[in-house]
Amino acid sequence: xxxxxxxxxxxxxxxxxxxxxxxxxxxxxxxxxxxxxxxxxxxxxxxxxxxxxxxxxxxxxxxxxxxxxxxxxxxxxxxxxxxxxxxxxxxxxxxxxxxxxxxxxxxxxxxxxxxxxxxxxxxxxxxxxxxxxxxxxxxxxxxxxxxxxxxxxxxxxxxxxxxxxxxxxxxxxxxxxxxxxxxxxxxxxxxxxxxxxxxxxxxxxxxxxxxxxxxxxxxxxxxxxxxxxxxxxxxxxxxxxxxxxxxxxxxxxxxxxxxxxxxxxxxxxxxxxxxxxxxxxxxxxxxxxxxxxxxxxxxxxxxxxxxxxxxxxxxxxxxxxxxxxxxxxxxxxxxxxxxxxxxxxxxxxxxxxxxxxxxxxxxxxxxxxxxxxxxxxxxxxxxxxxxxxxxxxxxxxxxxxxxxxxxxxxxxx
Amino acid sequence: xxxxxxxxxxxxxxxxxxxxxxxxxxxxxxxxxxxxxxxxxxxxxxxxxxxxxxxxxxxxxxxxxxxxxxxxxxxxxxxxxxxxxxxxxxxxxxxxxxxxxxxxxxxxxxxxxxxxxxxxxxxxxxxxxxxxxxxxxxxxxxxxxxxxxxxxxxxxxxxxxxxxxxxxxxxxx
Numbered sequence: 001x002x003x004x005x006x007x008x009x010x011x012x013x014x015x016x017x018x019x020x021x022x023x024x025x026x027x028x029x030x031x032x033x034x035x036x037x038x039x040x041x042x043x044x045x046x047x048x049x050x051x052x053x054x055x056x057x058x059x060x061x062x063x064x065x066x067x068x069x070x071x072x073x074x075x076x077x078x079x080x081x082x083x084x085x086x087x088x089x090x091x092x093x094x095x096x097x098x099x100x101x102x103x104x105x106x107x108x109x110x111x112x113x114x115x116x117x118x119x120x121x122x123x124x125x126x127x128x129x130x131x132x133x134x135x136x137x138x139x140x141x142x143x144x145x146x147x148x149x150x151x152x153x154x155x156x157x158x159x160x161x162x163x164x165x166x167x168x169x170x171x172x173x174x175x176x177x178x179x180x181x182x183x184x185x186x187x188x189x190x191x192x193x194x195x196x197x198x199x200x201x202x203x204x205x206x207x208x209x210x211x212x213x214x215x216x217x218x219x220x221x222x223x224x225x226x227x228x229x230x231x232x233x234x235x236x237x238x239x240x241x242x243x244x245x246x247x248x249x250x251x252x253x254x255x256x257x258x259x260x261x262x263x264x265x266x267x268x269x270x271x272x273x274x275x276x277x278x279x280x281x282x283x284x285x286x287x288x289x290x291x292x293x294x295x296x297x298x299x300x301x302x303x304x305x306x307x308x309x310x311x312x313x314x315x316x317x318x319x320x321x322x323x324x325x326x327x328x329x330x331x332x333x334x335x336x337x338x339x340x341x342x343x344x345x346x347x348x349x350x351x352x353x354x355x356x357x358x359x360x361x362x363x364x365x366x367x368x369x370x371x372x373x374x375x376x377x378x379x380x381x382x383x384x385x386x387x388x389x390x391x392x393x394x395x396x397x398x399x400x401x402x403x404x405x406x407x408x409x410x411x412x413x
Numbered sequence: 414x415x416x417x418x419x420x421x422x423x424x425x426x427x428x429x430x431x432x433x434x435x436x437x438x439x440x441x442x443x444x445x446x447x448x449x450x451x452x453x454x455x456x457x458x459x460x461x462x463x464x465x466x467x468x469x470x471x472x473x474x475x476x477x478x479x480x481x482x483x484x485x486x487x488x489x490x491x492x493x494x495x496x497x498x499x500x501x502x503x504x505x506x507x508x509x510x511x512x513x514x515x516x517x518x519x520x521x522x523x524x525x526x527x528x529x530x531x532x533x534x535x536x537x538x539x540x541x542x543x544x545x546x547x548x549x550x551x552x553x554x555x556x557x558x559x560x561x562x563x564x565x566x567x568x569x570x571x572x573x574x575x576x577x578x579x580x581x582x583x584x585x586x
Contacts, residue, residue: 064547071532072556076563107439234467234493237521248493255496344438347489347500349470360473360487371557375471375489383524412547 029057032394036065040143040398043408047385047397054393059386063379066412074372078338079105079179082369087173089374090410092135095128095164096352097410098177100374103258104348104359105179108341109313116304117181118260123194123297124167124176125259125350126290130201131160132353132405133283137208140280140402144221149211156204163193179339180314181307191298198295205287212280222277226388226400229274236384239377240355241282242404246274252351266292276403283405313339338367345371354378354405376410416497417442423464427457433504443487443500451503452513458490458499459518466490466499469519472526474505474533478559479572482506484535488515505535514540532557 035046044065050058070089074082086101087094099121106113113121138153161171167186168174176183212218228238233246243250251268253261269285271278307314315334316327341363349358355377364370381404388404389397417437421444424431431450436443446454458466470489477483484505491498503512514537516523526537531546534555545552554561560570 064545064549067547069556072561072563110439232520235520237469237519237525250493256498345443345475345487346439347441347471347487347498356470358471358489360471360489362475371473371475373471373473375473379528380521380524383521 028052034394034397036062041401042139042406043411045382045401045406045408045411049394049397051394055391056389056394056397057391059389059397061382061385063382063408063411066408068413070413071372071374075369078367079341079369080334080338082372083178084173084175086374087175088409089376089413090132090352090354090357090378090407091172092407093125093128093132093353094172094174095125095176096132096350096357098175099125099259100348100350100352100357100359101361101372102177102179103350104346104361105341107346107348108344108361108363109179109339110342111180111308111310111313113181113259114305114308115260116302117306119297119301120182120186120306121177121259122261122264123294123301124164126293126297127160127163127194127197129290129353130287131157133287134160136283136353136402136405140399140405141212141218143398143402144218146212146215146218149208152204152208152211156201159197163190163197166190166193178307178314180310181305185306191301194294194298198291198298201291202288205284209284219277221396221399222280222403223275224273225276225392225396226403227273227275228384228388232384232387233274236387237380238355238384238404239380240351240353241269241279241286242355242377242381244269245271245279245282247272252349252356256349258348258350261293264293264296276399279403340365340367341369349375352377354407354410355381357410374410374413376413378404378406378408379411379413381406382411416492416495420444420458420464420497420499423461424454424457428453441498441500443502445502445504448503448505448512451501452515452518454501455488455515455518464492465494466492467519468493469515469521469525470498472515472522472529474529474535474557476533476557476559479570484508484511484533486512486529486535508533508535511535511537513538516540516542531555534558 030051032049032051034049035041036044046062048060048062049056070085074085086097089097134153134157138150141149164174165171167190168176228246230246230248233243247270249268249270254268266289269282271282311330315331320327321331343363343365345362347358347360349356357377358375360373361369362371388400421435428450431447431454432444433447434445458464468491470491473487475485482504486503486505488501505511514523514526523540523542526540527543527546529535530543531548532555
């Protein structure tokens with residue numbers, strides 16, 4: 001950093017994130033830097049907080065500590081190879097990121113995956129949703145001193161990560177969905193493993209709810225805190241459970257279905273109060289709905305091809321390479337040059353555990369994307385922290401940060 | 414009349430010269446808007462009760478180097494009432510004179526513009542909050558531009574071929 005860089009003063013902070021509210025006793029306010037090394041900011045988020053006593057007057061998020069230039073790097077890789085970068089965005093639900101990017105690529109190419117691939121994609125993204133919500137619930141409760149919930153949540157998440165390892169060979173950075181289908185078919189143990197999960201997990205959700213639902217400390221620290229009205233939430237671009245907690249019934253899986261979500265029966269939990277507690281209720285209910293979706297998907301999981309039959313996009317199976325010259329050529333072309341996507345741009349949104357995850361993809365006719373841009377829910381939600389935390393105590397700020405469920409990997413990209 | 418046609422007609426009625434071009438690719442509608450009319454169009458799209466694009470999903474910019482105009486800024490809008498997505502696209506020749514800010518139309522607008530400013534260097538008129546967001550405050554350049562090198566080696570284009578070539582570490586005899 002150069003010598004001319006100076007820390008913001010209270011006045012400069014106010015000028016930058018003007019709030020338009022009357023400020024009394026301004027000369028007695030103090031400026032507190034919360035983070036980047038702070039356990040309850042869920043990563044390296046830094047918040048500049050202007051305090052009047054212990055109440056928050058103003059707040060400015062300072063991000064970028066994890067900036068890795070994912071969008072720039074992806075421009076230099078082929079469509080298939082760029083996929084691995086998407087896992088690193090929202091590292092708590094890499095399956096959702098994979099899906100958002102892959103659907104954008106498939107939309108640009110104009111191909112439709114096979115029914116079996118779509119069903120497996122839905123099972124795994126809903127599993128990822130549960131895994132992500134478990135981390136959210138655990139850390140959110142831990143922030144408010146409910147330690148046992150954290151341990152229980154991570155125990156069950158471990159089971160889901162084991163399933164991911166079984167199908168993709170990786171616990172977290174899965175890169176399992178590929179343009180035109182999947183990396184490989186799921187192993188034989190996959191189905192019994194999911195069935196077993198469906199059997200034992202409902203009792204676990206009931207356990208978590210029993211620990212928190214009637215816990216007076218939990219209720220005190222979540223009810224009426226960080227209220228966002230429906231109008232504010234729409235204006236600030238909030239999506240996912242954070243939007244639905246404010247009473248707006250909008251879920252991309254229902255409104256603009258993808259991957260065949262329109263054929264599944266599930267409800268969208270909607271809150272009314274728009275506070276931390278409403279967002280907590282929405283996410284808890286979502287886990288039940290995810291289980292419903294997985295159960296329906298398991299019943300319709302039929303044998304069949306996992307990849308589309310287009311050798312210009314999907315590499316040929318290993319067995320063909322020994323006796324087909326054409327297969328060898330396709331294999332070679334796909335792994336050296338990649339496939340060419342048409343000129344044009346698409347925007348594909350998926351409902352990630354945190355909200356709307358969207359991928360803007362521009363092709364220029366070549367094998368590499370000309371521009372990739374990710375609209376990540378956490379990045380947008382961070383901007384609404386100032387309106388949520390006006391006038392609350394510093395301790396409540398911790399619960400507000402937890403309630404919008406941010407992941408710094410996808411904020412900074 | 415479907416939602417695609419309705420939005421075009423509404424804009425044409427209010428701003429006859431605003432739409433430069435329309436196209437639909439893979440079922441996604443794009444309206445190319447004249448830069449000076451952008452803010453007016455955005456206000457209309459949000460306030461009109463039959464359109465009500467209340468959700469600004471995303472703002473992102475493209476760099477078309479070496480073409481001219483060089484930059485394109487895309488606004489992805491969504492209407493909860495009509496369940497309709499719409500993309501507005503604005504051509505920008507000079508990055509210092511970008512489109513007018515939409516932060517006054519949608520509250521999230523100025524936050525999304527900050528990212529475009531930081532990584533692509535397009536200055537949105539009237540947005541006073543523009544600052545380095547992801548990069549350090551003393552950073553030079555805007556990395557998502559096509560003439561910004563990826564890593565240690567500068568990208569070699571036809572217009573700077575000789576300049577980069579002169580610096581290349583070729584094997585010596």
